[in-house]
Amino acid sequence: TVLLHKEAVPRMENPLFSSAFLPLSLLAFVSQVLVSRAWTTPDCTIADSSLLTNLSYYIPFCSLAPGLYLFASCSNIKDVAQTLRAVPQDREALCLQGMGSVLPANAFADFSSLQLLRLQLGNLKVTSKAFQGLDQLQHLYFEHHAPCCLSLFLPPDVLEPLRSLHSLSFQGYCLNSSQNIQLPISLTCLTLRHSCLTKLQELQGLFSNLVPGSTLTASPRPSVYFLEVLDLSSNLQLSQAGVRALHGLQLHSLILDSTPLSSLGLLDSGLLHLDFLSLVDKGIKKLPGNVTGYFALHALDLGRNQIQNIEDPDLASCHSLEILSLHDNGLRSLPIRFLSVLPQLQRLNLSMNNLGPTLVLPGLVSAKLRVLDLSYNELCNLPYGAFSFLPQLQELWLRGNNISSLINGSLEGLRWLKTLDLSWNQIKVLNPGWLSSLPALISLNLLGTYLEHILGKQLQGPHKLHCLQLGSLDMLDIYSPWPPALLSLEVRAEGFIRFIVHNEEPFLLLENLTLQSANAQLFSYNTTVYFPSLHHLTLRGISSYIFSSHQPLKFFPELPLLEHLHFWSDHMDADTMCLLGMPRLQVLELGDLNFLSEFSLVNLEILLKQVPQLQVLVLSHLNPGTLSMSTFRDLGHLQLLLVNSEYSLGLDSNLQELIPQMPPYVFFSDITFTCQCESSWVGPWATRAPNTFVYGLDKSICIADASDYSKTPLLSFFSDHCTHDPGFQGFLASFSLVSLMSILALLGCRKWYWLHNLQNLFHAWWWELCGRGPRRQLYYDVFVSYCEQDQAWVLEELVPALEKPPPMGEGLKLCLPYRDFGLGQDRMDATVANMKISRAILCVLSCQALKSTWCNLELRLATYHLVVRPRMARPLLLFLEPINSQELCSYHRLTRWLQKEDYFDLHQGREDWDSFCEQLRRRLRKVGQERED
Template sequence: MKRKQLPPRHFKRHPRAAEWTITDTMNVSKPDSSFASNTPQGAILVNRAWVGVVDFHGTNVYLISPSSLEEVRRMKRPLLSFTLLSLLMSLGCAWTTPGCTIADSSLLSNISYYIPFCPLAPGLQFFASCSHVNDLAQTLAVLPSRLEALCLQGTVQVLSANAFGRFPILKLLRLQLGPIRVTSGAFQGVTQLQHLFFEHPAPCCLSLFLPADALQPFGLLRSLSFEGYCLNSSHSIQLPLSLSHLTMRHSCMTDLQELKELFPSLVPDSSPIGSSSSWSPFLEVLDLSANLQLRQVDARALQGLQLHSLRLESTPLNAGELLGTGLLHLDSLSLVDTGIKKLPRDVTANFELCALDLGRNQIQSIEDDDLPGCHSLEHLNLHANSLHALPTRFFSALPQLQRLNLSMNQLGPTLVLPAGPVSSNLSMLDLSLNGLRALPARAFFSLPQLQELWLGGNNISHLSSEMLGGLRWLKTLDLNWNQIKVLEPGWLASLPALTSLTLLGTHIENFSGRLLQGPQQLSHLQLGAWEFLTLYNPWPSTLLSLELRAEIVEFKFSLREAFLSLENLALQAYWVLPPPTNTTFHFPSLRHFTLRGCPSIFSSHHTYGLFPQLPLLEHLHFWSDPQEIEHVQLSGLPRLRVLELGDVTGFYPSNQMKLEEILMEVPQLEVLALSNVNLEDLSVSSFRDLRFLRLLLLNSERVLGLNRSLQELIPQMPQYVYFSDVIFKCQCENSWVEPWAARTPNTFVYGLENSICMVNGSDRSKTPFLSFLSAYCLDDLEFQSFLTSFTLVLLLTSFALLGGPNWPWLHHLWALCRAWWLKMGGWHHRSHYVYDVFISYCGQDQAWVLAELIPALEKPFPDGEGLRLCLPERDFGVGQDRIDAMASSMESSRATLCVLSRHALGSPWSNLELRLATYHMVAKPGTARLLLLFLEPIDRRQLCGYHRLARWLQQEDYLDFPKRSVDWEAFWSKLRKRLRKAVQEREA
């Protein structure tokens, strides 16, 4: 259906938007204005002359004159409501974007397990990740313009001019678009960009052309990356002065001289700014890793390049040739997987390196003669080099060394560290996966400043305080995946500063809290055994984080006073045996709780009643078998914000989970992730009280149905709804989902375009869900039949009545039928409504109305109801006749709320407003709704025309303001519900 465009004359500047400029007939841009900065997206601002609409991206405000709305009303549309909805939807594109994931980075920890997304830089919030992009313009046109990060994957041959101009605050752009040609001005308008990546996942060289001036718009660019691309056809590319990270991985580079030809501004002699200090770096990091053809280095190839870190991982370049490159300064050098067999002492000494990474090389031994040039090193990585021993002068020759990684070598079975000065500065030592079986007494005596010790993946079976003697400043000790069976009492006595201890994958079956005596501030503990793990008290009161892993975990002590400060608890076991029946788990400070494979300790049928209340719990992640999930009961969790439920077995459960029972007592929930829990049907009863829900994620659900009742929640739907590997029911009851997902302005919906539907559990036809809705659910046949039969009966009845006597009520019946017919034809009186509620009150009650009533009804949800109110003192025009304004405002309002008190009954204006409201209700039935709010007890017989009011008003139209403050919350809820019902009745 073709939409009629409005002529330009219907749009003009708003007096409070002096900086706005008209860009086209449907868009008034707002580059810098506070008029709508605090207005919700999609809000409609109305005054007597103009209607303002804030678009759903929050970046534009559109002003439409009443004549425009009248012209829209006169358009030949089947339904006026559809016309206005289409007009408002056209002002802001829908969030739903096929093939794209849109999310807030604060939710990544909740969705990354289910939904693919691209790596982001810290500090970025709103992002989109799109795959299978073929038409770039079409994809970008439906994305929100306020994106901060954008990742595109697909096939695009040309980046045209101003391709990303719609995203003025974009800070990260990651492109995986195959062979591509960038035109001049392609990045025009993206002035805030800080990170730009051209990537191809396969290790091959694709053609990429970049004009010399392509990067000129970037005044804040910090990171520039080319991975899997060949830039041979490009030259003299001007780099922004703000650039700090340059990456060229998997390229066709053969000589370092090519860098100078591609980026002449890298070296000072060709840089437009020649007054910079010789020691201030132009680049923080230059990454040339995985260039398999990079073998040649011309003399002075990088003459004058100021660089802090150089990465040459997986390249055949000889490290010694770096001495002739002309680099002025270098702090860090990475030569991972380059085939080096000896320490490059000449290179280290020449640049006085602080960090050297030699991981995954072929260094089998280090001689004392290799060390003199390495005295400046602070960080040394010798990971996976087959080292058997360290030279005797190792630590004495490296006095500045702070971090040493010796993991995946062959320093076992008995650890022998070289003696060194007691003043060694080493703070981190990684000895993981070295085949160690035994630690000699005071093995680390020469490293008194050590703060981190990693011994995971070895064969250590015994530990004592003598072995760890001298480590009085150690804070982190990792003993994961060793053969430890028994720990001696007091084995941590020599580690008073220890704060983190990990003992996962051991053979310890009985662990007593007494084994943790010695450290004064132990706050993080991980314990794990292969089969049984039995825990005994006492436990340190300083624990903040505890993780337990075993097939069976058993508590042999009362937990009432054991973990008063614990904030994070993770249990991974097939079964948890509770403490004695006369005690309960007690975690008054717990905020994060993860259970995987455990029986439901929240289950209502559990014999021991574990964990009855967790008053501060905010995150609950529970993966268990279907029977346990089915009986989950959440009570005593008033602060729960994140709930994740999943079937850990991966099998489809047989019984349906009743979601409304689980979510009954978690009103603060913001994130709900459900995986393979057999929902079968979602209805409005499941989410009615979840006002703060931001994210709803459904994963691996089979034959899921979405009840029509969910349409009631569309204005309050979560901001993000994700369907991952969900199979829907092939039924037309789900037909409302497609238009909702395509046009909703408040919710982003992901995953519908790839979903399938089944007629029943045995159907394997894999019918595309949206295709089924489009093909079979275009029209509701039952509704069409109802309309046809109802219209026929109505016509026959009308003909019979017209031929009879002129009864008085015939006029009213004719008016009602005419109103219904005009509504079906798109000529409903709803177009004349400007306000939701007209408020009538006297001057003595004005203070209460302004302070209590107006905020409760006019403020946006959740603080208020978000209604458009008409107040005489605020909305009547200056100099306008009050009686005319009163009558006009009541006709333009869907409902009238009269605030009555003894003062109001004595006010002539209040009595007049009440009589006018009664007149509209009686003379024009179906056009307005009258509600009475009594601030104090009043005899109903004192009201004017009481018998007529009693005849037309329902019992629920009378509301009494409670005297007790404890009843106020229930009163406001009742008033909002009644007004919402009245407004919806007028919308119908």
């Protein structure tokens, strides 16, 4: 540190030493405060997913609820309280994963903004007040993903503080040991998956206020009575319902997927109301007409069962259905009057069946059907007026069939159709006018077809076509004119995409554009194509020549409103890439570009200078070599930096100069660094960065050269091969000095009257530092500083020798932190206060002590007293083992300021312990007399 450099500090004989050294003294303490503000957390991902919507593609974390962005996802947890101390308290979602943890009382009391809590903590012990203070929590999940169930005990009142809870989920836990759990009345969704339930009746004992009258003890709390969703799926032992098991409960949705419980058992359960029943993957072979008719169900999901044929009698009790899903059942045929006997049906899912050869499309007659899914049914042809008997149809899904052609009139009668999906069919030709009968069409999907040419006149008919997806397995030529209201366009082709534009501007309203191909070309005749409304642009596989400034006619001459550019290319020509004309670009994702050329860093630097408003920068598979300060110098608005899948990456030491403006989030994902000490500054920066969360360095490895195949942990290499980097300490010193000078300037501002009180306090402290304040009464003879590893020797050997009463000893009064600090007192404050009232400071040093944070702090304070306040306690050093003097100097350089008699080497004096103790007592007595004088 700057504090102890001999060259930088004058000798103590200088009368102006104290006042001249004050800024540097404050500087050291400010540096220590900055270091203590670190919030980098091992095994944790902390981020704001609103900055990058596809962040989970690069950084794994748990799933979140819609609308939640500020999250922390931590793994390998052993102590929940210790982990939470390093997590920012403004998180909206928190995911904890580990084993053998305890949730103590008020564990989340500091996280008042928390709305989602996901716990994957194995054998979890939950105390009664664990969730105290979570008034805003809406989603609570207990999850265990191993095959067997774990026992979980919840106190009856543990959920009482959760007044806003909407969703409660238990997965992989057995709650048999819990009884009378009080559910919040705000609860709308209750889930028990992979549990040990055997009867529905067990729910009465688990949750006392779920079912009215379910407990013999009268509860003063209101009952839930109504749930939106009760999910009991994947309970492999749940085979019985029980009479009146759910008596009085009203449900909107009941999910019994993959459970052996027969749906007939629900008839005697006492359930008052049910709208939706899900019976997926239960081996059902016939429609459950009795249950459907009993509850007058509005929705029924029978996916992944074995219903291969449906007879008319099976439909007799299903007249109330509005939603029916029969996907993946192996259906071979439908009754002729299938839809006519389901008069209320609005949504029908028949995907992944075998209806193609037998389905009679003109026989589908319904006056109310709005959504029909016939995907993956081996349909080959769409005859004239195939869906004309479905006049209210709004969504038609025909994905993954064998349709090869669409004749005019195939879609006749669908005047209200808004969504049409024909992707992954064998369509080769589109006839002009095939969309003329679809005036209300908004979304059209033609990905994965065999089309080679798309003519503008083939898309005429719909007046409000907003979303268009086009694709070919080979090449695709696209001709104007385009639908005038187009907002989103996605085009994919294996070979290339060519846009042929004539004398019009076809993309005036386009907001989202995705192009995926080996190449994209623009042929324009006497006109310039503009994208004035484009906000989001995704390019995959296309050469960076599309952005080249050398191109005679640029594909994107200017993009004034573009905010997000996702550009991944498989080509080797990144040198000509230019991003000018994007003044509002905020998110830039670059991947698979070639930056291995001689001017790679220069090219990346020039590229980023063109987009100074960036808030998010993602670099993936770029091979940039070494990242330096010049690369990011102009990105003052950056909020998130993500470097992904790079090999042999170097970080220049001059990047330290950008630490004050580093973004709040820096992620390193799947990175192999080069083993070089020039990058050793990232170790202390990643663990002490005051304003930046750094992810991934603790799991990163480095290689020494191309022939090095060993997996050396990066941080281990730094600690084993690199000396402590003075550059980072120099930065902290200079940054702290600038901050200090700014504060002092503010203190002198006369308009800010409230600062004068602080100024007076500062003056009082100044006079005391200069030795002009009132003398304090000394209470202790010696303040003893030691690390936890040396505590046993200090208490068993050193303390008895120094506190031994006369006449055998001096009877010194020692200050020991573990014994003499007040209960609940801040350790920093206690250390400073007790050093002031001690005659001497004895620092017990060992290799372990030099690695201790508190020993370092106490040694800094002792040095401060020696250099700045010579009338305060004098430090003495007691060495328990040989320590390299260079190692000691690299931490504190204290040896430059001490006299020879201030050193005590125990390893040299073990042969005569009594003589060693007498020498130590004599020096302590002399130091105490000097302090009194």
